[in-house]
Amino acid sequence: RIHLIKDKDATDDYLAKNIKGVSKQEAAAYRNSYKKNICIDMLRQGYHKSFSELLTLIQKWNALREAAGPGSAIWHEKSLEEQPDKLDQLYHFLTRAEAALPAGHYEEVYDNQLSLACFFNEPEDKWLSNYFYEQSFNTAQLVEIDGGKRKAQAYVNMGLINEERGHIMKAAEHFETFYQLTEGTPWKDETGCAYTSLACQHLWRIYTLLADKMLENKEHQEAIKTLIKALKMAKEGGDMKMQGEAAYCLSLAYHFSGEHETALAILKTSVEIFTSLCDSGGLGRAYAAVAKILASQGKSDEAVTYLGEFMKDAESTHLSQSLVDANILLGKVHNERGNYNEALEYFSQASEAAKALSNLPLVAEAESYCGIARAHQLMVAFNSHVAAAAADPRSLQCLLAWKQSRSDVCADPL
Template identity: 80%
Template sequence: GGCGVCFPISQPVLPMAQSLLKAVLVICTYLVRWRTEYRFKGLKSLFLIPSNRNSYKKNICIDMLRQGYHESFSELFALIQKWNALREAAGPGSAIWQQKSLEEQPDKLHQLCHFLTRAEAAQRAGHYEEVYDNQLYLAYYCFSDPEDKWLSNYFYEQCFNTAQLIKIDGGKREAQAHANMGLISEEQGHVMKAAEHYEVFYQLTEGSTWKDETGHTYNSLACEHLWRIYTLLADKMLENKEHDQAIKTLIKALKMAKEGGDKMMEGEAAYYLSLAYHFAGEQQTALSVSYFKVTLVFSTNRPVEVNSSWVSVLLTWLLQCRRGSRFLS
């Protein structure tokens, strides 16, 4: 009997129902905290937030719910909780402890509300490229300050997930997303993971004419990123006396530098490769690689911005290698 609707335990709940249930749980949690705050205004607790700093947050949350943006509300609430958790984990005296929380920064709350709801509306319409663009705006423009790094990284990760669903731009946004995730991984010290992202970035941009805001092609940027990350990987290999593997990796770095079209980058790549040959005991090969690339850099008719300190080190090393060798005689 009864007029309610129930689901058998074995029957999966539909995605829309899951989203709605999640939103209801978050709303209930929020309302309980709100009610507790007003009933116990004089009680100081880690779980109670002063009402004077909460009014704007409450207003925009209510607006989101009234307009039916339950996912945006849940995401905003989760981000506020994440910030509070990061602050508690860092403890008094930390940099984040001195910062204002998201709840105390109306401008950021407004930006989050605006772009999250726009992204949710686009998602409902199946316009994933618009979802991506709104997430990217939050990552790149709204949260570019160092103190907002965690928020920026969060939205770059969201961009990466969304980019996999976009089928109408030839892979441009997916390429962007891999480049950004590569930079985040590299910054966090995950060099192998960064290399994987940069390699996909390179593959997606081969033959393309896409350019960034500065006029550099995506493919030349991919070459630069791969040259840098391969050099970092090879440096670790040399530390571990893995000379053969380091040489193979630096040959790849030199290939990327050459494709990138930057003669100084190509010269540096050749220098590092020469060092690897030198450490492996292959002196003649080391010398020939360095000498050839130095003459290439200085003989080019194109203007080259010369790094004087690098040239000084390289020429000094070449002169040292020349002693006892007839290669340059």
């Protein structure tokens, strides 16, 4: 027995000297999940805040999954703790942000939080991205060394998040602050766009959205005031396309409020801008609005004259899309006035122009208008025969013959 004990001691001594063992920590690393190892490493290095934040995010993901329930998209996704690449990013930037915190290096904290917000750019990670944008917004309020640049970035990011969530008024407040912070600065984004121009673009868009809501609620004067601000931002931003759109929207607001002459004057500005840009889509909408306003005032002849100019301009500048729009608009005006032959002629020209563009949806639209005009043409002759049928049997025979052949009805029943 003594010999056996001695042999064991000798064996243990040999193993200790010649074979490298595995420590408890190394063994645990193999046994534990990736998430647990990251958490242990955070705690070992003293990153308690990062550890707590990581666990909170994992719990939030699990709560979102449970709330969505089986059958939802998130139910079939891997959980956050099962995605090592995302855990690595969270570990890296959370710990760097926490390390910068005690020294009051808030600009570094902000940069790391913003990096995480930008990293989680997939649709399923939208909640994570928004979370870190909100965190970076709070941190940006504490940054004092960059003249307010990070604060401006944070405000525009929160404006976009609120706009996406449908909180238009709150988004407008954030964009207005962004505009104030960037006014007169040389700051640019990664694409080279000046922050001041970006602020004008966002404010033009958000003011237009606000005005749309006001128009839906029949708040015409408030909508006009808001759209005047939108036009001011468009001009200040220096984007001609934006100015044309802003003028177009403002003219419609004046039209809805009954100020037709003002609407027409602003629409002409919109037409001039879209013409200079060779913007077929904008021109089509602007001319359609002019024709609608003139028609509502009983000035159909003037509308036809104006649209005729549109068609000539489209032909001379070779704007094929605008040529289609002009013919359709002229066809509509003649159709509403009961001039079905002229309407059919313009709709047919629109169809031919659309075919030249090889634009199948546009061809289908033009052909449908042709069908409407043909039906109206037919109704004139058909009604004449019906009215004359009691006095003249030939009208009844004509109708019966038409029913058999479905060809054109004789224009004159008598």
